[in-house]
Amino acid sequence: MTAIIEINDLTKSYRTGKAVDGVTLTVRRGEIFGIAGPNGAGKTTLVECASGLRRPDGGTLRVLGLDPYEDRHALLQRIGAQLQEAALPDAIKVGEALRMYASFYDRPADWRAVMDAWGLSDRRRVRFANLSGGWKQRLFIALALVGNPEVVFLDELTTGLDPAARRTTWGLIREMRERGVTVVLVTHFMDEAEALCDRLAIVDRGRVVAEGSPAELIAKAGAGSLENAYFALTEREPA
Ligand SMILES: Nc1ncnc2c1ncn2[C@@H]1O[C@H](COP(=O)(O)OP(=O)(O)OP(=O)(O)O)[C@@H](O)[C@H]1O
Numbered sequence: 093m094t095a096i097i098e099i100n101d102l103t104k105s106y107r108t109g110k111a112v113d114g115v116t117l118t119v120r121r122g123e124i125f126g127i128a129g130p131n132g133a134g135k136t137t138l139v140e141c142a143s144g145l146r147r148p149d150g151g152t153l154r155v156l157g158l159d160p161y162e163d164r165h166a167l168l169q170r171i172g173a174q175l176q177e178a179a180l181p182d183a184i185k186v187g188e189a190l191r192m193y194a195s196f197y198d199r200p201a202d203w204r205a206v207m208d209a210w211g212l213s214d215r216r217r218v219r220f221a222n223l224s225g226g227w228k229q230r231l232f233i234a235l236a237l238v239g240n241p242e243v244v245f246l247d248e249l250t251t252g253l254d255p256a257a258r259r260t261t262w263g264l265i266r267e268m269r270e271r272g273v274t275v276v277l278v279t280h281f282m283d284e285a286e287a288l289c290d291r292l293a294i295v296d297r298g299r300v301v302a303e304g305s306p307a308e309l310i311a312k313a314g315a316g317s318l319e320n321a322y323f324a325l326t327e328r329e330p331a
């Protein structure tokens with residue numbers, strides 16, 4: 093097992109209180125690793141710390157052997173991120189966005205090949221504002237990949253997608269894994285976690301309450317499904 097992300101006793105507070113409260117977890121090279129948990133559990137904060145966007149208060153964090161905050165310029169060359177509430181200027185065209193993102197990297201992929209691989213070539217001249225939600229998501233995946241990253245962070249990538257687009261996106265995420273990319277996937281959908289994730293962590297109130305494969309979590313909770321395991325492990329019952 094090669095660890096690509098190692099998080100040890102990580103803490104991060106805002107003025108509003110503790111968002112991440114002693115998280116320890118390991119992501120292995122080449123896996124799809126899920127992060128699930130209730131609203132406000134600290135998932136986005138954790139992903140923002142791991143991608144160098146926020147400085148943790150305590151603990152240690154290594155991504156590709158680098159300290160994400162101290163070494164963020166080196167790290168940004170090697171990771172891709174689709175962050176929750178991502179946006180682009182309305183007027184930018186699909187091709188322009190990909191070309192611009194590619195220019196941020198020392199060793200980018202061929203942006204035209206990425207555009208082609210993700211089915212975006214026919215929409216190359218379409219402005220961001222005129223793409224449907226599903227095509228925007230597809231563009232965000234392509235943008236996260238145009239730098240040829242070793243690790244990709246996807247924060248609620250499929251929220252707001254129709255069932256067909258969600259399934260299409262699942263296929264795209266599996267394709268990333270087949271290309272050797274390690275994927276960290278924040279999701280609220282337990283069917284999605286069950287279908288895609290090799291392992292996942294369930295986070296509640298800034299802490300990891302369980303970590304393992306979907307089958308291990310189901311067994312640990314003595315539940316019949318990952319969704320029921322989620323409720324048991326977070327001690328949150330549906331209203
Ligand atoms: N920029 C910020 N300033 C102050 N408090 C914040 C900030 N961002 C997040 N928080 C708080 O930190 C906690 C964790 O938020 P975070 O966004 O990491 O949760 P999350 O698990 O991603 O939630 P969701 O499922 O709703 O996306 C919450 O209590 C939130 O209100």
Ligand SMILES: [Mg+2]
Nearest residue numbers: 135136137176
């Ligand atoms: Mg979030």
